[in-house]
Amino acid sequence: MTDVTFKVLAELGADERAKLFRRSETDLSFFLDKAGPIIEAVKAEGDAALVRFGVEFDKAEGLTAGGLKATEAEFDAAFGEVEPEVIEAIRAGIANIRSFHEEQAPEPMWLKEVRPGAFAGDRFLPIRSVALYVPRGKGAFPSVVMMTAVPAVVAGVPEIAIFTPPAPGGKVDAATLVAARLAGVETVYKVGGAQAVAAAAYGTETVKPCRKIVGPGSPWVVAAKRLLSGVIDPGLPAGPSESLILADDTVHGGLAALDLLIEAEHGPDSSAWLVTHSRRVAEEALAALPEHWAQMAPQRVEFSKAVLCGPCGGIVLTGSLQESYDFVNDYAPEHLELLSAQPFEHLGEITEAAEILMGPHTPVCIGNFALGPNAVLPTSGGARSWGPLSVSDFVRRSSVGYVTAKGYPELAKNAKILADYEGFSSHANAVGPMRDAYLKG
Template sequence: MTDVSFYEYSKLSADGKAALLRRSENDISSFMDKVKPILEAVRTEGDRAVARFGRELDKADISEATIKVTEAEFDAAFGLVSTDVIDAIKFGIENIRVFHEEQKPEAMWLKEVRPGAFAGDRFTPIQSVALYVPRGKGSFPSVTMMTSVPAVVAGVPHLAIVTPPAPDGSVDAATLVAARLAGVETVYKVGGAQAVAAVAYGTETIKPALKIVGPGSPWVVAAKRILAGVIDTGLPAGPSEAMIFADDTVHGGLAALDLLIEAEHGPDSSAYLVTHSRRVAEEALAALPEHWARMTAQRVDFSSTVLSGKCGGVVLTSSIQESYDFVNAYAPEHLEILSTDPFSHLGQITEAAEILMGPYTPVSIGNFCLGPNAVLPTSRWARTFGPLSVTDFVKRSSIGYVTAPAYPLFAENAHKLAIYEGFSSHANAVSPVRDAYLKPKG
């Protein structure tokens, strides 16, 4: 049996408590130097570098001629995916679309702030966005759904998916099915740091984008940081992380079941169960071997590595308040509130990107088909960022309109402030100098 990391929170030193907040992506300095030559090669060599890195890093059968997915490959994908899975993708896309349609801001609003003076906002789509869909430790049509649907709802005219190729040079068939059903038919077979560089700089085949969204490995995170001055890198979405908050109204075996959901993504994931109930903690530890017995060997390896390491395990607190404090300090990507009365705890939780309530809302449902977006900020960025949304695919312009009758009042007040701040041109623009130009020609 794997020795799962177990912590009694109140007995930890300040350094020990701080150590629990660290994620695998916190220190990516070792990746920065490795990534830089990849980015420069793509910038200078274009398709040739993209194909070369596909062969060398992804071990894929890829050439410059096969970087872009063809219409025939899209068509064939529907024959490779079972109808059950296609139906599940359709179910998820429908719910995700309903959610994001409700989230979409009105195109423009104006409010009369004073008689004859109006101010408001206008929202217009970003013209080009790249959607990153990872593949290294699995295939993720769900990420395709979560990134594509809000982008299509927002009306982005130029959308492209970048995703690592398989060894045979193909793209996961379900990912292509999800892309087409969501409304995106431009897919490039490129992943990792080279994908970020390709959409930042553009290549002979891959058109440059203004923004890239989607979760990725430390290689992707490092590339985004370096290229943040070239392309908008969106919300910080790195390796998966989850926290299962459980009170004493649930069985610990249920908490253990859900603890494994994000832990199985990969050894760089983070996953904690936090509870003030020793019974729940002990039941969870006892149940883990039973749950592992029902999982594939690879996922057991990933999740056991996480739960026995420095970024996962079971945290026993001394009180419900201490549990709240730990959740808020951690600011998790995914948070489950496992309780028969989850709303009694919700008001105490302020720092979490996604909050899934009660025993019938596991992260699995949130990840695949409930509707809210599952592309979420990681590494404590939930303190300032929210989930991916329609608003990530639009830009906001402020609108102002002052009519002739309203102008004198605004000019008077603007003139006073311009003089105080020492801006003579500002002051002149709302002075009698302007009035002379505004008089009707006689």
């Protein structure tokens, strides 16, 4: 039996409990120190720094400044390199994601008559330019392209650029290019890591600067976003993958173990816990994990064992369903599965989760690839104040006001009273006799 982390919650002290809530990016001090010089190099040297870091960090031998942007020929060739069934799965996923996100799109403008002759409302316009970060270090993720590009296109963003680390040889993953084109994005830069965030923020000879960057990434990306938050909007905090599987006693523990491995296999920096009050479920899960590992690719076994046998993953046995709910809400996970034959019985108890997938037929991977809701989600407790990536992340809202001659007197009276109270003479003058004279003239 592999030494999977197994914790009985009632036996843990406060410090030990607190350790269960740590994620890999909790302490970014190392990455913040190292990302700073990378950012400065990109700011000072532009394309030359991007090429140097691509060769050094991504082993992209042959990468040149002229090849930092994917060409139309590379897009065309990608469709010949990807299996037709994969292309169709991408196409189907994009259709569901688009259908879901079109429902989120706000009206371009609305106005309400708040008082007779006085109107107030909102106007929505797309952000002018947005960078979409698509990781590649531990695999290829066309699904991230789908989840980030579709809402940006639905929102009407005029300038959308994908940043993704180059593969050895300086190529872009073919499925990433396929997904980009099918989603409606034709600008893909072969740049990853902290240098990608810097390029998006400052621009280079090849890269056009962007106003916002969204998408999940490694602690390097998270650190760079934090350092550059005064230059570019870093979007929601999306770091390495994390999930909680909340299982009650209506399911088999082997199924819980199967789903526990979904996010754990992303990489050793992921977090994944099975939370259950049922000792039977916990023991069945422990027994099933070796069987499931035997059916996985070796690298994914290595990654998931690093998570489930380390400090950021494993099995937590609680004393009751209420303790399980409390654990979930304290953790505020990126992905949450309510693994139960009656998941709606539990839904009302969950207040802190970015994504809630319910029942034995809704594993995290269906949410990641096919269902429609966005799978780019806040991590490291970000679900306490953030939601999933959505169309609203790609639009900006302006308040709109319009007061007619009929509505003016009442509002002016109240505004002048408060202006006088707060001691702002110009505020008061602007709605007093001085304005009346201009309006009458």
